[in-house]
Amino acid sequence: MKRFHVHISVPALDEAVHFYSGLFAAEPTVHKPDYAKWMLDDPRVNFAISQRGAAPGLNHLGVQVESDAELHEMRQRLDGMAAGYVAEPGTACCYARSDKYWTNDPVGIAWEMDHTLGTIPMFNDAADDHACCVPSSGNTAAMATTTPTTPAANACCDKTATGKASSGCC
Template sequence: MRLQLALNVRDLDAAIDFYTRMFATEPAKVRPGYANFAVEDPPLKLVLFEDRDADASAFHHLNHLGVETTTSAEVTTAEERLTSRGVETTGVDDTVCCFARKTETWVESPDGAAWEWYVKTGDAEADEPGAVPATASGPPDLLLTAPAPAPGPTRGGPGREEVCGLRSGLAR
């Protein structure tokens, strides 16, 4: 059993390059406007659909993606592998995010999809040190990870309780 994730991408070649380096796996199938990967570790069927007309807002429905590991050492190993392949990361940090204590690193795809490699090391309350308040307005610089209590708020808008991970720029 594995999770399938289908993503729309603006540039299929750039996406194939990024995900090949990120998962250390070549695509299983590439066709015009389409590619898929059968990633063994973590178990994942990754499907890419090219949409050259998509803009950066194509991922607004997506909060972030993640690979949950079982140890902090696995996060560090993943971060080392990613940086050795030229994928920019945030570095490995211990943090409080998503109501959990975690060791994590983040990367961003060519289309702006943020990926978190992490291990949960404990539970946390939203108001513990390290939780970052949501921004009030404007385009999000941070990804939101706690769900809004009421339907309809925009990313970074009112009603968001916590943010983690970077939307762009990767530097913390």
């Protein structure tokens, strides 16, 4: 069964955790100094927030699946839409190891399709603690040329034109 995923970047994590815990009548299932996640069943959603330097607001949307078969189905949907995407097998992000596909919708909002394989003790495997997880937004053209076996140059933790890591994160 699939689960809708929403990730919001926040300027003050403790304040946001307090607000969303009250709104959902539940404490986060994952709570780190820079990240929190609620795995809710009513509504069925993976709702995450982080304080990692990205601009406050919507970071990305997604569909979390429970099996390789469901992730394959999501990739087939992207293929059927002729939507470009970035494949990230075995990536480390948001305190989890996952297989993922990323695409952008027509207005540039990043969408993540992922199958979580397990947890990890740190936000990601990158040396830069603020490294991103979301491919650079607005690079739909680069995604359009990406195949599942050829990750795009703008994939997770890509450097911007200034040489700095992109600011988005899972």
